[in-house]
Amino acid sequence: MQMIELKTVKARMESDWSDKVHTYNIDSLCVNLTNDSSLLLWRAGATRIPADQSTPTSYENFTQEALAAGESARQKSINLRSTLNKMYIESIKDLRHQATCVDVALAENVKLTQDCLQQLEKELLCCLNELASTEKLIEELRDSTKGLNNAMKLAQTRLDNRLNRPNVESCRDAVQFALIEEAKSLGEQTSAMLAELKRTEESQANLVKARGTLEHEIMVKRKTLYIDKERGQVLRSFFPSTTDLSGF
Template sequence: MAQSDVLLTKQPAPQTVPACELPPKLYDVARNTGAHTSAGLATAGFRAAKYLVDEWFQNSYASYHQAFADRDQSERQRHESRQLAAETGALAQRTQEDSTRKVGERLQDMHCWKSELQREVGELVAETDLMLAQKQRLERALDATGVPFSIATDNLQCRERRQHPDLVRDYVEVELLKEAELIRNIQELLKRTIMQAVNQIRMNREHKELCEMNWCDKVEAYNIDETCARYNNQSTEVQFHPHSTKFEESASTPETWARFTQENLQRAERERLASFNLRGLIDGILRDTSEDLRLQCDSVNLAFGRRLEELEDARHKLEHHLNKTLREIADQEHNIAELKQAIRDKEVPLKVAQTRLYQRSQRPNVELCRDTAQFRLVSEVEELNRSLSALKEKLLEAEQSLRNLEDTRMSLEKDVAVKTNSIFIDSQKCMTRRAHYPTVLRLAGYQ
């Protein structure tokens, strides 16, 4: 191109450009015909409204190239897609078959554990029934001890109502206490054994329930897994569950799952063995306790006759001391009356002496003198106060002595009444009731 050609700068392309736009560049415009041509002056510094032919060809070539590249990429993607679909289909088939096989193995494991749990539940039911029979025998034996315990308790309660002079640990008391203690120990032993039986029955039932719950869970899981094992690609009830692959935090592992059932079975077997041993222990307890109760009953009856003679002798002695106490009470009351009169006799001289002192305290000025009369009056008041204090103290001692005598009298009267009542209880009530002592068979829980 000649130097007279005018170079114009390319203006920015408009907003609506072709899809395949070439990069902007500087290019030549139409050749000028002269130095001062009006066309060149009019277009100087402006972008032409049309592209050049070279630019049109470049744009077309770019479109061809882009179409070829897109077709090539599409063909590769179609080939890769078919290959991926085939691979994933085969992988899905293998994975599904493997999952079905695993579910089948799981079903076999659950079936084995179900059978073990069901067997253990049956054995626990049988053992629980035997323990219930032993518990009923214990309860009958415990009820049978109520009669001898009520006899011994009634005897002890009647004798315990005696006051201190009569509350002695005599022969009857010792034997009754032994009998009551023996019965209480036997009752406590039977109650503890019943509680052990109840707890054992409860433990048997709890472990039976645990095994049943475990069995029910396994039945439900077995049904679920059996349903899952029947699912295939032609099943109509399958659907999407996007979040089903998430593991629950409380989910167990195969090891913990098997260990849980195994531990349940082991605990159930231990409880069954403990129940068997407890039933043997109950037989020995009932045999020994029934024999001990009858032996102690004979020892108590022998002590009553000897004690009745001692009570009669003690009552006569108490009545003798009661008569002497009554005479002493009368003498002490007379002494108290004399002391009160002596106190009243000292009150008038004390008033006289205190009145003299009060009147002399009214003397005016220097006449208020501490003379001999004043000192004598003061000493007189002190002597009278000391005398009154001594008499009042002696009166208090006498009154206390009288109260003691009254307490002694009341105690003696009460002792006499209690001993009279004790004689009636020992001779009439106790010996009569002891004739209804239960037999050995009843105490052993067979009746």
């Protein structure tokens, strides 16, 4: 709108200036005419007064209005440039302030991600150690179960062999009752051992699942850290300075 106003006033003043130059040339010619000039001719009707002819007052008013319109448009343009310059400076300050806030927030996020990554890695190490201990315990329980099975086989074999004693020799003596108690005790120990083995295997499965979750979270955090630190912060280090934003 300011450009349109300036162009309109410019066109008006150029037209007025052109008319005044033309008028000046005519009046200069008239001043230089004498009774002996070769350009003197009969001009019928030269003494008439055209209806659209201006008066000195209207002439002066028209000229003053044109000058006032030009000065007004010029002042508006100056004021607009001053206002735009202030707005531009404030915008640059806001951009730099926002960029600083983003850099601080990004640095804090990178630090938090690094701390979280370290905690996850420590947790993963503990999980791996616990998993190794659990696997070792499972092997020990299986070996113990195998030993109990062999002991049960021994007790059952002894009892079965003693059932083959002939006639009165097949006696319910203390040895037989001791073998029966031994077989019962071994059966209870085996059941308890198998239950413990099952619980340990379930714990192992949970640890394996937890390890997978931790490894996935570590991978995600490392990817996030790479994007924020190796790419985000590096790219933001090329953020235009105040001088660049000002166009210099």
